[in-house]
Amino acid sequence: MDDEGFLPRPLTDLVFFAEEPVGALACLEESLGVE
Amino acid sequence: MNICVFLSAADLDDRYTGPARDFARLLGKGGHTLVWGGSDVGLMKVVADGVEEAGGRLLGVSVEFLAAKARAGVDEMVVAKDLAMGVPPRL
Numbered sequence A: 001m002d003d004e005g006f007l008p009r010p011l012t013d014l015v016f017f018a019e020e021p022v023g024a025l026a027c028l029e030e031s032l033g034v035e
Numbered sequence B: 001m002n003i004c005v006f007l008s009a010a011d012l013d014d015r016y017t018g019p020a021r022d023f024a025r026l027l028g029k030g031g032h033t034l035v036w037g038g039s040d041v042g043l044m045k046v047v048a049d050g051v052e053e054a055g056g057r058l059l060g061v062s063v064e065f066l067a068a069k070a071r072a073g074v075d076e077m078v079v080a081k082d083l084a085m086g087v088p089p090r091l
Helices: A021-031 B014-029 B042-053 B064-069
Strands: B002-004 B033-036 B057-063 B076-080
Touching (some): A021 B014, B033 B042, B042 B057, B057 B064
Parallel strands (some): B002 B033, B033 B057
16 A cells, blocks of 8 residues: 555554454543544 | 444454454443444444443444344434435434
């Protein structure tokens, strides 16, 4: 995707890959505090 | 918080259903609302079941031609007339 110029920002800015379910939910709950 | 999921409709191995169920229970225990297409199969059923058991809310967003297959007993089921983009329902 990066080679094709498809990513406006790095993939890691756009997607969070969680190792465990608790990590996914923690990421979501943390995002509530970010404007 | 409304948390939307997109998941496989297939009946999958424990390797997938296990983490899906764990995530669903955390979602429910956290008092969040599951938002999904309203279907009752595959990983979506696993997650909806888990959220329900853990006391979370279920908010399905379906469409008329699939409404008969939608999960019963949810807190809210929005049924769109079709798939065309119009004014989105306020969730």
